[in-house]
Amino acid sequence: QKEVEQNSGPLSVPEGAIASLNCTYSDRGSQSFFWYRQYSGKSPELIMFIYSNGDKEDGRFTAQLNKASQYVSLLIRDSQPSDSATYLCAVKKLTGGGNKLTFGTGTQLKVEL
Amino acid sequence: ETGVTQTPRHLVMGMTNKKSLKCEQHLGHNAMYWYKQSAKKPLELMFVYSLEERVENNSVPSRFSPECPNSSHLFLHLHTLQPEDSALYLCASSDRGITEAFFGQGTRLTVV
Numbered sequence: 001q002k003e004v005e006q007n008s009g010p011l012s013v014p015e016g017a018i019a020s021l022n023c024t025y026s027d028r029g030s031q032s033f034f035w036y037r038q039y040s041g042k043s044p045e046l047i048m049f050i051y052s053n054g055d056k057e058d059g060r061f062t063a064q065l066n067k068a069s070q071y072v073s074l075l076i077r078d079s080q081p082s083d084s085a086t087y088l089c090a091v092k093k094l095t096g097g098g099n100k101l102t103f104g105t106g107t108q109l110k111v112e113l
Numbered sequence: 114e115t116g117v118t119q120t121p122r123h124l125v126m127g128m129t130n131k132k133s134l135k136c137e138q139h140l141g142h143n144a145m146y147w148y149k150q151s152a153k154k155p156l157e158l159m160f161v162y163s164l165e166e167r168v169e170n171n172s173v174p175s176r177f178s179p180e181c182p183n184s185s186h187l188f189l190h191l192h193t194l195q196p197e198d199s200a201l202y203l204c205a206s207s208d209r210g211i212t213e214a215f216f217g218q219g220t221r222l223t224v225v
Contacts, residue, residue, distance in 0.1 A: 034213050043203055043216040044156070088156065094210070100169060101146065101207065101214050105155035 003027060004091050006104035014112055019076040021107050023089030026070070033065055033072045034090040037083075038106065044088055048074065079111045116140065119204050119217035126194065127225055134189040134220050136204030145187040146214065147179060148203040156203070162187060163209055194224045 005024045013019045021035075032051050036044035050056045050063040050072065062075040072091075076083055086106040093100050117138045126132050138145065147159040161169035162181040176198075178190040187204055201221055207214035 032212070041201075041221075043201075043219045046213050046215070049213050090214075092207075092214075100158075100161065101205070102158065103148075103156040 002104075003102045004089055004104035006087075006089050006107045008105055009108040010110050011107055012110045012112055013079050015079060015081060017079050019079045019083065019109055019111070021074040021076075021087050021089075021109065022071060023073065023104055024071045025089075025091045027091070027093055028067075028070065030091045030093045032092040033063070034092070034101075035061075035063060035072075035074045036088040036090060036103075038086045038088055040086075047087075076109075079109075081111050081113060084109055084111045117204060117206055117215050117217035119202075119220050121220060122218060123221045123223075125223045125225060126191070128194060128196070130194075131190070131192040133191065134202055134204075134222075136187040136189075136206075136217055138185055138187075138204075138206035138215075138217075140206055140215060142206040142208055142215075143184050144207050144209050144214075145181060145184075146205040146207075147187065147189050148205065149200050150203060150219075151197075151200040159189075191222075194222075196224050199223045 034049045035047045037047050038044040048063045050065045056063045060077045064073045086108050088106045089104040120135045144163045149157045159173045160179045165181050176193050180188040201219045203219045204217040205214040
């Protein structure tokens with residue numbers, strides 16, 4: 001089982017719609033969860049992070065965490081063509097030596113005009 | 114300068130060359146990471162340094178040799194690479210806690 005799993009997509013949504021991206025993780029000891037956006041040929045940039053169960057909203061983005069079910073999701077409201085990118089879910093666990101930040105394979109999102 | 118800076122941005126090297134990638138962070142973080150991203154593949158964690166000690170080494174071939182002289186600098190020394198090592202190499206840094214990691218712009222490496 002992969003540590004962090006995402007559907008690779010592509011996920012296609014029309015402009016103005018809600019895009020829903022999902023991620024599951026295997027390690028119950030994971031403590032923090034991140035969504036990164038990566039445009040082709042560029043480095044990942046942080047969109048949101050969440051530590052506690054429930055929802056966290058930031059502008060058009062909402063992250064949802066359910067530790068009991070071991071999943072984290074990202075909702076993008078009013079999707080724009082500029083949101084077209086690969087979205088990476090990352091999970092962080094503090095180990096005895098420090099940190100371990102593990103990424104999923106990413107979901108490619110396409111927002112169509 | 115601010116953030117995480119990687120140099121060079123692009124590198125072409127022969128299989129017999131020796132080169133080094135450099136990463137510098139100006140965020141006061143104490144954990145640094147090397148990731149490899151091959152075309153159409155996920156980010157692969159290569160090495161983690163926490164407080165200048167290597168704490169993670171994900172079965173990376175010995176032709177990749179990391180070095181972390183202090184909490185602000187991280188190097189990846191390369192020697193006798195193979196064409197399949199061509200990829201985007203990303204450096205990241207974070208605090209040791211549960212906070213987020215920030216990435217540099219990456220080095221696009223091509224091995225010929």
